[in-house]
Structure formats: C-alpha cells, structure tokens
Amino acid sequence: MTSAYILSQIANGVILGSMYALVAIGFTMIYSIVRLINFAHGDIFTIGAFTTLACIALAKLPFPVAIVVVVAAGALTGMVIERIAFRPMRGAPQVTGFIASLAVAIFLENLAVMTMSAQPRTFLVPDYLNGLVDLGLMSVRMIDLMIVLLAIVLTIALVLFVRFTKVGVAMRATAENYDVARLMGININRMIMLAFAIGSGLAAVSGLMWGSKYGQISPFMGLLPGLKAFVAAVIGGVGSIPGAVLGGYLLGLSEVLFVALLPPEYSGYRNAFVFGALIIVLLVMPNGLLGRNTEARA
C-alpha cells in the first residue's frame, strides 16, 4: 500500500467524481425546479456517449467540436423529454412524475437496443488525448486531466451563470418559489426548459467523458452511473449545485477508495456501499450536506 498507489487511487476517485458531479448537477437542477427525480437522466448520459462516437467515427469531427455537438444534443433531448413526458405531468403527485421518468428511461434504453443493438461498442478518442502526463508524484493520462478540467470549467461557468445573469437568477427564483416567480412575470415554461437543457447537456458531456475513460459504451451504460449520481446529489443536498458537485466528488472518491483500500474480496460490494450510504444519508441528514429543507422528506 504505497503512497504512489494511494495517490493514483485518489486521482481515480477525483476523475470518477468529476463524472458523477456533472450528472448530479443535472439531477439537482431539474429537481430543484420541478421537484422531479428524472430517471431518464442516466439515458441522456448514454446518448452523450453514443453521439460522441457518431461525431468522431462517422462525421469525423475534431474533438472539441464534438464536445459542443454533444452538449447540444443532450440539451435538445432533455428539452424534448420535458415537453413530451413531463410538462403534462406538472401538478400531479410526485410519484406520477417519477413513474413517467422511469417509462421514458425504459423507452430510451430499448430504443437504443433496437436501433443500435445491445452490443458494447468501442469508443474512440483522438490520439493526442492518450498520452501520459507526468505530474511529479504520479502520471495521469491526458484524457483524465481533460475530464477533470472540463468538469471544473463547466461547473464554474454554471455557477457564474446561475448567480450573476438575469436568466440564472430567474431560474433560482423559480426553484425557490414557483408560484411567486410566476406572479413576478417569469416565464416558468422557459425556465423549466432551460433547467432541463442545461442539466441534460451536462449529463451528455459526462457520458462523453465516461466513454473516453473506459473505452467501451453500451445502451445500458447509463443506468448505474445515473443512479449513483442521484445518490451523489442527495448526499450533497438536493437543490444545491455546489452540493451536487461536492456530493459527486465525495461519492467518486469514497467508491474508489472503498474498493482500493479493502481486501479484494470486498470489491464486489461497491454498489451495496453506495446505496447503503444513500439510505444512511437520507435517514441521518435528510438535507444532505449543503441542502436546504424545502420539502418533507422524512
């Protein structure tokens, strides 16, 4: 158990955390505005990965352009889903929306299976991202650096947007008090669309990152990361963007370190660990670390 080993595992935890954080932000944004757990979020993650593959392999676009396309594709998908499946559900009890999002998730997964077959596919990254970068104490791959940097950049951009732009403030107002925001003349539909668009765009980018890191994508790849990102959002406090980021990194780090530090026989318990942590957090800290109590949860 050398220090190099622990350092490299921490690095892995940070990378995994970056991916969880982006998806968690999306969850939290959507949740804070429409009080809906969007189960289909994980599938937008998958769509992001496949879109990247299409961009690079079929359209032969340069990687940075592909990133932009992926964000747009994710945002678009999110908006379409909102319009078709969730807007009619507004005002209905919580669970109705949840079931609707489950249905959308199943629909998307099976659509992917039908059109692209459930085969895992190789994910291609441009060669310049494959090199190793020496950081003194350890070396990481270019792609890992890119993932972390991209996550940080996007998060900062989002926080600035939400804090300082008029639209961002309007979104926060809608999240805080739906009815008063409407009374103030804010176009609620547009705010909700925007939340879905941004959240889904981020999820799509996270899918791109996941594919880049692991090299293999399949139609069901989004299910577990999506759920784990939800756990991250809850741990950090649903409704809080910094909370989602914090939760994402905490979860990524603890998941990797859990597997890394315990004897190999226990590495199979990683999912049990994640969901056990969820239940414990929900019971002990219903608002998560940074959340505010905006509804009855327990």
Place this chain on the structure above:
Amino acid sequence: MSAVLPLVRVAVIAVLGWLLLLAATSGLDPYTVSIIGFVGTNIILAVSLNITNGFVGLFSLGHPAFMTLGGYLTAILVMAPARKAVMLKSLPDVLVAQQWPFFPALLVGGLFAAAAATLVGFPVLRLRGHYLAVATLGLIFIVQSFAVNMSGLTRGALGLSGLPALTSVSWVYLFAVVTVYVSWRLKHSSLGRTMLAIRENELAAACLGIRVARTRVMSFALGAFFAGVAGGLWVHLVTLISPHSFTFLLAFQLVVMVVLGGTGSITGAVLVAVVLTVATEALRPAEEAAGLFGASQMTIAVVVVLVLIFRPAGLFGSAEPNLFAWLHRGARASLPTSNP
C-alpha cells in the same frame, strides 16, 4: 355464520376455477404452461405490491429484492443435499442437510423476505415519496451485492441452475388465490381502512390514533411475504436463480401493473398483470422475427406515459368494479367499494 358463508362460497369458486384451469391447460405444451405460470406469479406480485403501494401509498420499488431473498432460500431448502455440498461450500451443515417439500419451503422463503422487510422497514420507511422509491431501489442493489459476494452461500454471480421444475399451474393458482383473497379481505377490513387513511392523509390518520409507522411496516412486510413466495415459485418455474434474476426493470414492470390497473384496485392489478404478461410473451416471437428487440418494452413505456397523462388514476382508480359485489352479500354491511 354470516361471515363463514362467503368464505365457503369463495373456496368453492376457487376449487371450481382450479378444475377449469387444469382442464384448460392439460392439452398445452410445457412452454405455454410456463407462460401461464408467469401470469400467475405476476398476479401475485402485482396484487402484493398493491398492498404496499396501493393501500398505504408507499412507493416501494423493493419487490425484486424480496423475490431474490425468498427465491434463494426456497431454492436452498428444496435442493438435494448432495448438490448443495458441491455447489455451496460455506452453507452451514444444518441447511445442507435439509431437503424440504415445496410448500413449506415457499412459506419459509416468504417469511424470510417478510422478516428482512420488517428489519429494513423501520428505518427506510421513515422516508417519503420518491426518496422512499430510490431507497427501496437501493435495496435491490444491496441484496444483489450480497448475493453476488456471499458466493459460499449462493454460488455468487454464477447463480443456481438446474433447479427442479416444481412450480406447477396448481401451485401458482393456489398462491394467487390466497394473495387475492388476503388482499381483498384486508382492503375491506378495519386494518385496510387504516391503510387507506394513511395513504390519504397521514397527519390526520396519526391524529386519529393510528399507529402509522407500525402499519406501514406491516404492509411492507406483508407485500414482501408474497413477493418472497412469488420469488420461490418463479425460480422453480424457470429452473434457475441468479443475483440478477430480479432487477430494477422488473420493479418498473410491477409498478406499471399497479399504476395502470389503478393504485389500490385489486381487480385492476390482476387484469393488467394478466394482459401485460400475455402481451409481452405473445409479442416476443413477433419481436424476434422482425428483429425489433425491445419494441414491446417501448410500447409499454409509451402506454404508461399516456395513461399517466390522460387517466392518472389508472383503469379503476381505487375502486373494485361491481362485478364482485355479489360476493359481499352476507358479509359485513356498508363496505366501501370505492374511494373518492
């Protein structure tokens, strides 16, 4: 006397139904008979989930976890000791030596699931709404993790295959009838009304002196019992069990059955369970022939969203259609057969 008569009536109808079923299935090939078996287990699952989700209003996605628990224990109890000695090395000798007949093994499997539900229920059921949903979903993964890793007890991710095909249409029918009957009597009893009260307004129910937490755990455990039994039945119909036999997808399908049928309606749950199972199996050859894998699931998903948009209360809401009203003649008066 007036309470026994409906029971006798029910028993007679049940036996007649059984004989009809036996006659109908005697000429069919084993594959079709197994489909009927699946229909039956889905009825048990949907109706038992209705007790948890429909009557009390708990949004539980945990049924697959209880099926796994019940399924494994039933399989272990029923398996021949020689096989167990080879396949399950860490199993305590007491269990290796057992070889039980099917019926008691099923019951014990169900009780095991119910016990687990009670244990987990007290903390987890403090949550509400979709947080409870995700927590119970987490239960599925937790149970899967344990099943995969305790390979000495369960053969891990490899699962147990080649199990004796003990599930016959008769067994499934018996448990389906029992589940529906228990569910029916529960709904029209004082305890059932308590549950419905909790669903409608928990605070008011608590104010009326109802022990909310206890009732919620009880309904959770009852649903889990039947889920465990259904797990044992299912496992011996398919002849194998693995940690991934009962997934989140199954949880979704069960919730769909309950929601489409009308949350709280037993008849609705039964009907939708039958129709959905038959439709999925019937569409399967067509799906394969056309190469459109997943089309049936997609169609179901679309139907669910449409139903949620246009008829959110489901087929029957919480009502039981009047066709069964004649069963109640002779039982207690003024039964609520529909809820506002």
Place this chain on the structure above:
Amino acid sequence: MPNWKLGLAALAAGLMLATSGPASAADPIDIAALYNISSGGLASLDGPSLNGVNLKAKMINDAGGLLGGRMIKVTAIDTKDDTREAATAAQRAVAISGLTAGIGHSDTTFALASAPLFQSAGIPFVTSGATSPDLPAMVGSEMFLVPFGDDVQAHAMAEYAYNTLGLRNIVVWTDNAMDYTTGLSRYFIERFKALGGKVALEDIYMTTDQDFSALVGRLQAAPDVDGVFASSGPDTAGIIVKQIREAGIDLPIMAGDGFDTDLVTSVPGPKFATNIYFTTHAYVGLETGPAKEFRAAYEKEYGNPPENAFAALGYDAMGLVADAIKRAGSADPKAVTKALAATSGYADAVTGAIAYVNGSRVPSKPVAVMHVVDGVMSLDSTVTPQN
C-alpha cells in the same frame, strides 16, 4: 363487465398465439440453436458461432440432406445475454415437437442455464463454445462439448507462460461472475504452481465492472511481477487490456479463449493491444482440407473471413450432430445421444478431431496460442499439453 371480457379475450388470444409456434412437419430434422445474438460481449462469440451452425446446415442441405433427403431445419433462439432467457429459450426449444438436438452457447454459465432443460427432456445438447470440463457431470448424460475443456487450455497457457515466456511471478485477475473464468483461473494457477511458478496476487472483479483502477493499482504495487493472467470473458477483455496498458504497464497479458474477440484489439487500439497471449480453439493454424473448405465457404456466405475460432466451433457442432444422426440412422433424440456418446473420431472437424473416449463427453483437442502485436492477432503455436 366489458373489462373482464376484454381480459379473457386477450388471454385467449395470447394463448392461441403462443401455441401456434413452429409445428414441424415429419420431414425436416429440427435442430435448435441457442445463442446470445443481440446483446452482450458474448454476442461477438455467439454471432459467428451461429453463422457457423447455419453454414454447415446449409452445406449439408445443399448436398442432399441427411437420412435420405431430410433437410436440416435450424431454429435459432436469441437468449439476449440473460440466463433467464436462456432457460426460457430452452423450454421453448424442447417444446418443438420432434426436436432432435440442441446446439448452443459459448459460455458455461449459459450452458448451465439451458442444458438442464434438454437433459430432463431427454434431448442431447451440444455446446459449441462452453468449455468447463465439469459440464457433463453437472448437467447429465445429454451434455456434450465440442471444444476442449478449460483445464486443457489453462494448462497449456500455464506451460507456455513458464516454459516459453519464462515467467515466474504472476498476478491473476479473475471474473467472479462467470463459471468459465473461475474454473479457468483455478486450472491455470494449479498448473503454474505445479511447474514451480509463483502467484503474487489473486485479484477479482465482476463482468459488469468497467473501472479496474484499483486492480491496476494493486498490480503496480506488487513487487517483481513479470506477467498478468486475465481470466476474462469478451465483455471485459478489451477494457482490461486498455486500462493495464494505459497505466504504463508493459507486462505480457495472458488469457483464455474469452479473449478471442475483436474487442481485444479494437477497444485498446493498436498501440495498447500488444504483448498479449491467449489460448483458443485450434483452427487458425490448421491447413487441412476441411479447414480450407470452411474458410472459403464462410467468406462466400457471409462476405468476410471467419471472425474468430467460435465460427469454426459452431460449424463443428452442427457437423458433429449431423454425423451422429448419420451413424444413428435416425433423428430420434435417444438414438442421437447414443451415437454422440460413441463418437470415436469425427475428423471433419475444423478445430481438431472430436472423440469422446472412456465415457467422457469432453474431447481432447489441440490448443492454439495466439499472439497480439500492435493490434494484430496471429497464431504463435499449437500445443497439446501433457495431462
């Protein structure tokens, strides 16, 4: 009222649809083929296997069929990378009236799901690619293997590692979610240690894992390691190679026939897919008449050369069953089982002659050791281990 009538009608319709399945006439010989066609990494093995089965059936039919003109009818059922589907598929298969035999599966766990149903129906099940030597004991008298057993290939790899590559201290990664990989590791470690080698670390993972960073970390931290044995199926093969190489580890990676998939070269890319050795079914190196005929026919029928050894295995499975039918003189399952059990030398096999000696239902066949260099797979040698 209308609602329950609707339900009943739906039930009746469903039953009618379900029972109107394939009703075979007296003439064709029905064979069921169970494979994971549409999903999972195993599809990269099962797809070519099914192609091989269909190709052989077609060739036999074109040459006039069996038993005086009866055509072979292969009913392919997709088991969707789900063991439950495999069991249900087996139930559907044995419900085909007059079914002579079942062929299928490239993985032991799936064979274990399907074969018991054939066993209880008294119909032989010939697996083209499942390699656990315990299968006949676990399933019963109807279970027949076309490929060699995992003990044979693991011993061959262990000997190659020790004698040819000169490795002495190895780390073993095992997929705990597959019967195949757990057995393979066991046999490999047993032979490697018997030769005098050391196993520095035995690490485990699950088929669904994608993040091997912890295992890679432990591999890096283990001192004086000169090789890695990755007991893996096709789902994780490519990912494992990629993550090991990305960490800068150049050690030779060894594996079994689970690596016989294009995912091993496509996922890591040519730069990382190098210094890999794996054992597989000996078909690439054989230049016998039947092998050449197979390759040419496959390319003609499907437009590309056989993807991997599993195509050849499927071809051989169908060929073996047809040979047994000929020897039995009938398509009755019981007679075919007897004939299969008495196979003393089916020499038309592309992957090596098949014989079931001394009541064993696992053939003893040569093992091909493949070498991957810079993304290109080639045959290194063909070995027969001493047992």
